[in-house]
Amino acid sequence: MSTVPARYEAVIGLEVHAQLLTKTKQFCSCPTTFGAEPNTAVCPVCLGLPGALPVLNREAVAMGVRTALALDCRVNERSVFARKNYFYPDLPKGYQISQFDLPFSEHGKLEIPDGAGGAKTVGITRIHFEEDAGKNLHGVTEAAGRSVVDLNRAGTPLIEIVGEPDLRSADDAVAYLKRLREILVALEVNDGNLEEGSFRCDVNISVRPTGSTQFGTRVEVKNVNSFRNVHKAIEHEIARLSGLADAGETFKQHTRQWDDEGQRTVFLRIKEGSDDYRYFPEPDLPPLILDRPWVDALAKTVPELPDARRRRLTSALGLTAYDAEVLTAHPKIGDFFESVLAAHPSDPAWAKRAANFVMTEVLAEAQAHGLTVTFPVTPRQIVEVLDLVTAGTISGKQAKELYGFIKGSSASPTEVAKEKGMAQVSDAAVLEQLCQKVVDENPKQAQAYRGGKTGTIGFFVGQVMKLTQGSANPALVNDLLKKVLG
Amino acid sequence: MELLDSSLLDAADAVRAGKISARELADAAIARIERDDTHAYLDFDPARTRAQAISVDEKRARGEALGPLAGVPIGLKDVLCTRDARTTCGSKILEGYRPPYDATAVAKLRAADAVFTGKLNMDEFAMGSSNENSAYGPVKNPWDKSRVPGGSSGGSAAAVSAGLALGTLGTDTGGSIRQPAALCGVVGLKPTYGRVSRYGLVAFASSLDQIGTFAADVRGAARLLEAIAGHDGHDATSVARPIDEYVGACGRDPKGLRLGVPAEYFEAGLEPEVKASIEAGLKAFEGLGCTLVPLQMPHTKHAVATYYVVATAECSSNLARFDGVRYGLRVDPGKDLEAMYGATRDRGFGAEVKRRILLGTYVLSAGYYDAYYTKAQKVRTLIRRDFEAAFAKCDAIVGPTSPSVAWPFGAKVADPLAMYLADVYTLPASLAGLPGISVPAAPSASGLPVGMQIVTPAWDEARMLTLAHAFEQVSPAKGKRPARS
Ligand SMILES: [Zn+2]
Numbered sequence: 001m002s003t004v005p006a007r008y009e010a011v012i013g014l015e016v017h018a019q020l021l022t023k024t025k026q027f028c029s030c031p032t033t034f035g036a037e038p039n040t041a042v043c044p045v046c047l048g049l050p051g052a053l054p055v056l057n058r059e060a061v062a063m064g065v066r067t068a069l070a071l072d073c074r075v076n077e078r079s080v081f082a083r084k085n086y087f088y089p090d091l092p093k094g095y096q097i098s099q100f101d102l103p104f105s106e107h108g109k110l111e112i113p114d115g116a117g118g119a120k121t122v123g124i125t126r127i128h129f130e131e132d133a134g135k136n137l138h139g140v141t142e143a144a145g146r147s148v149v150d151l152n153r154a155g156t157p158l159i160e161i162v163g164e165p166d167l168r169s170a171d172d173a174v175a176y177l178k179r180l181r182e183i184l185v186a187l188e189v190n191d192g193n194l195e196e197g198s199f200r201c202d203v204n205i206s207v208r209p210t211g212s213t214q215f216g217t218r219v220e221v222k223n224v225n226s227f228r229n230v231h232k233a234i235e236h237e238i239a240r241l242s243g244l245a246d247a248g249e250t251f252k253q254h255t256r257q258w259d260d261e262g263q264r265t266v267f268l269r270i271k272e273g274s275d276d277y278r279y280f281p282e283p284d285l286p287p288l289i290l291d292r293p294w295v296d297a298l299a300k301t302v303p304e305l306p307d308a309r310r311r312r313l314t315s316a317l318g319l320t321a322y323d324a325e326v327l328t329a330h331p332k333i334g335d336f337f338e339s340v341l342a343a344h345p346s347d348p349a350w351a352k353r354a355a356n357f358v359m360t361e362v363l364a365e366a367q368a369h370g371l372t373v374t375f376p377v378t379p380r381q382i383v384e385v386l387d388l389v390t391a392g393t394i395s396g397k398q399a400k401e402l403y404g405f406i407k408g409s410s411a412s413p414t415e416v417a418k419e420k421g422m423a424q425v426s427d428a429a430v431l432e433q434l435c436q437k438v439v440d441e442n443p444k445q446a447q448a449y450r451g452g453k454t455g456t457i458g459f460f461v462g463q464v465m466k467l468t469q470g471s472a473n474p475a476l477v478n479d480l481l482k483k484v485l486g
Numbered sequence: 487m488e489l490l491d492s493s494l495l496d497a498a499d500a501v502r503a504g505k506i507s508a509r510e511l512a513d514a515a516i517a518r519i520e521r522d523d524t525h526a527y528l529d530f531d532p533a534r535t536r537a538q539a540i541s542v543d544e545k546r547a548r549g550e551a552l553g554p555l556a557g558v559p560i561g562l563k564d565v566l567c568t569r570d571a572r573t574t575c576g577s578k579i580l581e582g583y584r585p586p587y588d589a590t591a592v593a594k595l596r597a598a599d600a601v602f603t604g605k606l607n608m609d610e611f612a613m614g615s616s617n618e619n620s621a622y623g624p625v626k627n628p629w630d631k632s633r634v635p636g637g638s639s640g641g642s643a644a645a646v647s648a649g650l651a652l653g654t655l656g657t658d659t660g661g662s663i664r665q666p667a668a669l670c671g672v673v674g675l676k677p678t679y680g681r682v683s684r685y686g687l688v689a690f691a692s693s694l695d696q697i698g699t700f701a702a703d704v705r706g707a708a709r710l711l712e713a714i715a716g717h718d719g720h721d722a723t724s725v726a727r728p729i730d731e732y733v734g735a736c737g738r739d740p741k742g743l744r745l746g747v748p749a750e751y752f753e754a755g756l757e758p759e760v761k762a763s764i765e766a767g768l769k770a771f772e773g774l775g776c777t778l779v780p781l782q783m784p785h786t787k788h789a790v791a792t793y794y795v796v797a798t799a800e801c802s803s804n805l806a807r808f809d810g811v812r813y814g815l816r817v818d819p820g821k822d823l824e825a826m827y828g829a830t831r832d833r834g835f836g837a838e839v840k841r842r843i844l845l846g847t848y849v850l851s852a853g854y855y856d857a858y859y860t861k862a863q864k865v866r867t868l869i870r871r872d873f874e875a876a877f878a879k880c881d882a883i884v885g886p887t888s889p890s891v892a893w894p895f896g897a898k899v900a901d902p903l904a905m906y907l908a909d910v911y912t913l914p915a916s917l918a919g920l921p922g923i924s925v926p927a928a929p930s931a932s933g934l935p936v937g938m939q940i941v942t943p944a945w946d947e948a949r950m951l952t953l954a955h956a957f958e959q960v961s962p963a964k965g966k967r968p969a970r971s
Binding site for chain 2: 047049050083087089279283285286
């Protein structure tokens, strides 16, 4: 769905700031905690005290490099930190240490679904290192009109991932963000939490007459904190900018903000002289040298990425694109599913059954928190349940029941099935009597079957299953009915 | 002889040998500082100094091994963070500020059992060449109290000259150790950039700042350097290189060393009396068996301009943190954030600091960056190459530290450019990150001190000290001290 009037085309580029999940901050050894008492996770360095100096966190560098490799970026052997100078109370040094003309990685790409079953490639301009600012808090002190600053977050490692303006719709933008987020989460470098601000997005957007190759005047929409709002903000801007274009109105490049209450974007500030950040090379940090062997060693730690996993699940195991998407929505879900798969590798029938069971039963109750997902059962338990079905010990319906008994516990499905008397009726003598009974009671259908309507056998199977409350072995019932009817 | 007029090494040895106590030395320093009329100290607390001395004596009494600076009274430039004393950087904006931590160099001196006499006066944020930019009033030159001590480490140089400490730490960005050492007639040593950790040194220009040492003699300055040198995990620009035996390098024979003499250091602007003293000094070097090698260092003339672009650019950013939000002075007109920033910085910074912040902000601004900052970096590289070319022909470069002797207060205040030229001979080595030392040469006719500067290749402080020590032994300034008050 798109609301772009056909005469206009939207040009959208996203800048994503992702906090790196390091143990310590970018330039000091303070912990990167979330939710600690204000101003407790601080030291002279991240407080910007006079005389304190930054020392680069190698763990953050490694995470950044792995991200760059996962996004097909070139990793620059030499990059340079730069100071971005501006005054703000949450910025203790009066400058942010960032990278400017020599970032550590450039020229990457990311594939996103094009909404029509295919894929499109979005360029990644660059990825560079930054440090986060603190937080200004308003209205928390007794003194009226006073604001206070919490610097716990100051110095938290960030990477900024700058995308090319290759996106053309709100759907594109959200697809890009989802693909990007799942990669960061799969790499375990970021927890992908938009609400808490560990994954933040600024949207650059302009519209132009369809077919034009020029760029229109763009606006930037800052810090939109959910996929839903990114979508809404873009739709809103496309409509608004198209309206301005229709009316022939021009405007200056500026920054806007998503107003959740009003469900619209609002003007924030004009980009002009105040945006001269006076970047210059950070003299307190030597250039960052990333030598080949180190980068190559890091490349070996990049796991199979969600896209590759999806391709493997669909092409090698015959799962549908939809199933593959659901089962890789979080890397830990993918890992769970693959542990179940591993019991009978390269068996498409097993894969299909496992996929159905995990999707319909397990995922309903799985809880995701950042990098971790808690499951109600272990993959081993699921394998055991499904093995009981394969062996004919229990029916598919019983499998669901059995799952109900074992979830949230470490109980053995085999034991529980036994305890609950769930073994399916496979005693041919007992079942044959029941089959005879059902055939005798339904002469019309028997007549029909014998008259060539062999499809009616399903009716008889159903009747037998009903009598056994689903515990009959359906394959055996099928054979026996043929014998009785034949 | 007064305890404070012995050499740093003799005093340290006497304490270690138990001949005198740290307490006696501290009391001698306290008595001198209490009588001091040079205004060398900004923070002086006799009780704190005594307590530190007593703890050194107690350590000795317990039979524990004492550090190489045991009981030696050492003063610290007020730009070095100290957890037990105010650190103001000579500025109103940090009046009363107490850092929660020690600079690495300070912590190393503590570990070496030094006793701190207090914090020494300086040009505000180390910006100045005469000490007249201290927000707390200038230091007077102990040789002539109507004259400046040089800067920015004027307090550090004057304290040693006046016998108010046996050694001091200063910082050198463009000559701030060597120039005041020359003007006050003491030894001032700036190590190679990266030799001493800058952690806890309140930054003026990060790519140039370096902590160094002052003492009455070369061996004293060398002993202090041994204590503070070395790689520090808190400073990414400090370098892990072996530290030589600097005291051991003093006393080696300099015979056969080739000394480069740049023609550019003897051109117009050099006071005749200084020129005469340095030329006599060059002859003395020849007498020591060194050969003089005439040199051209064609980019010397661009050093002042280059320095004032690089240093001001960095300072405009480094001093942004003094915004009234977290520490130091806050002036809040009660209007808005911008007004608080403006009022705080207007009231807190002196004229020279504001001038340099403005200049630095300008050279980094969009549209000017390439013309100034980028160009200055290129010229900086050319200046470095001048030295590389020179060191292909010689082992060290010698010449005047300062073009003039100490001048009367007020003589250059109205003319910042004339003031900036006071550092014309020290700036090139700073821009190239090289070690330099100023050693007293023959005084001027009026008896004012003159300094001989010796610059060696990076990391070769040992050879620099060998030359400095040999020169010191034959210098007419040897043993000369200003009258004690
Ligand atoms: Zn910290």
